Amino acid sequence: MVKLFSKTKNRNTFARRKPALFKEPARCGVQSEQAWQPLKIDKRLAFIVFAFICFGLIFTYSSSAFDSTAYFKRQVLFDALGIAAALFLSQTYLPLQRIIKPIWLMYGTWALLLIVLFTEPIANVHRWINLGFFNLQPSEVAKVTLVIYVADYLSNVQGKLAKNWKLLIKPLLVSGVTFALMMKAPDLGTPMLMGAVVVLMLYVAGASLKHLAVLFALSIPVILYQLIFYTYRLERLLSFLNPEAQAGGAGYQLMQSFLAVGSGGWFGKGLGNSELKLEYLPAAHTDFIFSIMCEEVGLIGVLIVIFFFCWLLVRGVSLARVAKNSFNSLVIFGLTMTVCIQAFFNMAMAIGLIPTKGIPLPFFSYGGSSVIMTLVMVGIILNLAASEAAPKARRLDDFTDYKNRNK
Numbered sequence: 001m002v003k004l005f006s007k008t009k010n011r012n013t014f015a016r017r018k019p020a021l022f023k024e025p026a027r028c029g030v031q032s033e034q035a036w037q038p039l040k041i042d043k044r045l046a047f048i049v050f051a052f053i054c055f056g057l058i059f060t061y062s063s064s065a066f067d068s069t070a071y072f073k074r075q076v077l078f079d080a081l082g083i084a085a086a087l088f089l090s091q092t093y094l095p096l097q098r099i100i101k102p103i104w105l106m107y108g109t110w111a112l113l114l115i116v117l118f119t120e121p122i123a124n125v126h127r128w129i130n131l132g133f134f135n136l137q138p139s140e141v142a143k144v145t146l147v148i149y150v151a152d153y154l155s156n157v158q159g160k161l162a163k164n165w166k167l168l169i170k171p172l173l174v175s176g177v178t179f180a181l182m183m184k185a186p187d188l189g190t191p192m193l194m195g196a197v198v199v200l201m202l203y204v205a206g207a208s209l210k211h212l213a214v215l216f217a218l219s220i221p222v223i224l225y226q227l228i229f230y231t232y233r234l235e236r237l238l239s240f241l242n243p244e245a246q247a248g249g250a251g252y253q254l255m256q257s258f259l260a261v262g263s264g265g266w267f268g269k270g271l272g273n274s275e276l277k278l279e280y281l282p283a284a285h286t287d288f289i290f291s292i293m294c295e296e297v298g299l300i301g302v303l304i305v306i307f308f309f310c311w312l313l314v315r316g317v318s319l320a321r322v323a324k325n326s327f328n329s330l331v332i333f334g335l336t337m338t339v340c341i342q343a344f345f346n347m348a349m350a351i352g353l354i355p356t357k358g359i360p361l362p363f364f365s366y367g368g369s370s371v372i373m374t375l376v377m378v379g380i381i382l383n384l385a386a387s388e389a390a391p392k393a394r395r396l397d398d399f400t401d402y403k404n405r406n407k
């Protein structure tokens with residue numbers, strides 16, 4: 001309770017005292033110190049994201065405009081929606097987090113992952129829910145909600161994981177159910193991506209390397225089952241090992257990607273001058289947009305893009321390290337790793353370091369769910385980082401601490 005009355009020293013009476021929350025506005029146009037002010041977002045992170053959005057729109061237009069400008073126009077709309085969501089969450093995420101429990105987010109995610117299994121298949125897979133103006137991909141939503149849930153759980157058992165392996169059961173069970181629903185779609189790339197993120201979060205939260213090694217060993221049979229009993233995945237693996245032998249079949253996409261990457265040289269052919277995007281390289285504006293980037297701007301251009309992703313990684317980890325709250329630290333770390341590992345997977349796939357998978361390049365690949373949810377991650381990171389840096393009396397996460405508010 002806010003104390004409205006206090007004893008005076010000289011008289012045995014009570015004098016009414018105004019709470020600091022309701023101070024009269026300062027005169028001469030000076031704003032009251034206790035008035036709500038927007039949180040100051042991290043300028044370096046905001047600049048990185050702004051650069052990515054600009055670069056992404058340029059390459060979306062370049063890789064798809066030979067057909068029509070429809071993809072570019074829709075991508076502009078998706079970016080606008082994503083920016084609006086990021087700005088909203090950059091100011092309101094922590095209060096919303098107190099209202100909506102992380103386990104409720106997981107229940108909603110599981111419901112979406114179940115619903116998508118009963119939708120009409122697109123390209124023989126069940127991954128999208130048609131909302132009219134765009135197709136919602138529940139696995140993109142799961143990337144955010146799973147990180148938030150795992151971070152919330154680990155922040156409550158901090159310092160106990162190394163001694164008690166049983167504490168790992170609950171987050172692994174929730175993650176396992178989420179991955180199982182994704183693999184029913186079928187989708188193996190996203191579970192592998194998020195599996196890596198969850199393991200890294202467990203490690204930085206204090207889990208024993210021995211326990212994580214056992215976890216990795218137990219996941220191998222599941223991966224082998226997914227490869228052996230889904231023949232197209234086995235074909236992709238074989239084409240990855242020897243793409244030249246299957247250049248006209250399963251290895252066609254990878255070979256075309258090699259041609260695009262190799263023909264770019266040091267400085268590329270120039271923006272818009274890609275030849276492989278002209279119906280030669282499938283999914284040029286989505287999964288293989290990095291190959292088109294290599295062809296048009298060359299090695300120097302893509303090194304600049306890689307530098308920005310490395311900068312994003314370093315900045316995100318730095319913000320996670322200075323966070324004073326373990327939940328904030330784990331969420332920032334988990335979301336940063338999700339974006340950066342996904343970028344690594346996509347680029348590694350384009351140059352043949354890993355088998356081809358339907359994993360988009362964050363901020364660049366065309367797609368509503370991917371762009372919007374990536375910017376949602378950015379908004380959450382900006383809010384947590386800004387809340388840490390704000391003066392304590394103005395932090396959104398202190399809005400229930402009346403004592404601090406009235407000092």
